[in-house]
Structure formats: C-alpha cells, structure tokens
Amino acid sequence: MKHFHLLLPIALALVISSCKTTDSVSQHQDAQVDLVQPVLPSEQKLPKKAKVRFTNVKNGQTIKPNFKLKFESIGMTVNPAGLLVSGTGHHHLIINGSFVERGVIVPADEQHIHFGKGQTEYVLNNLKPGKYTLTLQFADGAHASYGEQLSTTVNVTVR
Ligand SMILES: [Cu+2]
Numbered sequence: 001m002k003h004f005h006l007l008l009p010i011a012l013a014l015v016i017s018s019c020k021t022t023d024s025v026s027q028h029q030d031a032q033v034d035l036v037q038p039v040l041p042s043e044q045k046l047p048k049k050a051k052v053r054f055t056n057v058k059n060g061q062t063i064k065p066n067f068k069l070k071f072e073s074i075g076m077t078v079n080p081a082g083l084l085v086s087g088t089g090h091h092h093l094i095i096n097g098s099f100v101e102r103g104v105i106v107p108a109d110e111q112h113i114h115f116g117k118g119q120t121e122y123v124l125n126n127l128k129p130g131k132y133t134l135t136l137q138f139a140d141g142a143h144a145s146y147g148e149q150l151s152t153t154v155n156v157t158v159r
Helices: 004-033
Strands: 051-054 069-073 089-097 112-113 120-123 128-139 153-157
Touching: 004 112, 051 128, 051 153, 069 128
Parallel strands: none
Antiparallel strands: 051 069, 069 120, 089 112, 089 128, 128 153
C-alpha cells in the first residue's frame, strides 16, 4: 500500500501511452483501408437476398468421383482474391466440414479449397466412394468469411 501513490501515476502514464499508440495505429490502418473501403467487406451488412448455391447438385444426390461442381452467388459479385471491395468475394469449397463463422479467415488445406481466381466450377479430385458433405462458402478478398448466410451445404454420395 505504501507504494500505491507511486504506482498510480506510472499506471496512468502507461494507459495514456498505450491509448496513443492504439490511436496512431488505427489511424494509420484507416488511412490505408480508406483507399478502397472504410470497413472490411466481411463486416458489412449483407443484402437480405444474398446467398450462394450449387447450381448442378442437390442435397441427397449421387455423383461421380470426378464430378464437376458448378456454383454461383446471388446478390454478391465474384472478384479475384486480394481486392477488398464490399459486396464482392470468392467461393470456397469445404469437404466434410461446415460453414466458417463470419469474419473468420477460411483455412487453406485439403478440406478447404479456395477459388481465389474467381472460379465458379471445380472438378472433384477423384473422391473415394462414400458419403460426403460439400459446403460452399463465400468470403471477401482477404478470405474473411461472410458467414452462414453466404454458405450452403449438401450431402452427397460419391459412387
Ligand atoms: Cu479464399
């Protein structure tokens, strides 16, 4: 308790200096992002009608191991990865996983396939026969997910 009066000003100074640092960092980031977009696309309000869908496969369908999936977005424009523009993004296919929470970066691994060039079709890589879930997930130019609204999942049998 003796040292309390000594510590308080130090603590205050730390708080003030950390605020200053945070402000300058956020101002710096805003300045960069303002060139394209003031808010990250994945954080912006989505059109109510915005959705994605597979155009050539329905839930419960049986497909070939090298089936060519086709997909589309409604109310959102497909752009290559790297461009942070609201209302745009690219598709991802998630095999035997689920949609990615809004704002979370879609992983890049065998289970999560990115279509960063703006592709709207994909030939399955000779999947072994069996049951699969295929999830389509739309995410912004930085691969940040638009969340469940911009995802769709179908169960398929590969045979
Ligand atoms: Cu991506």
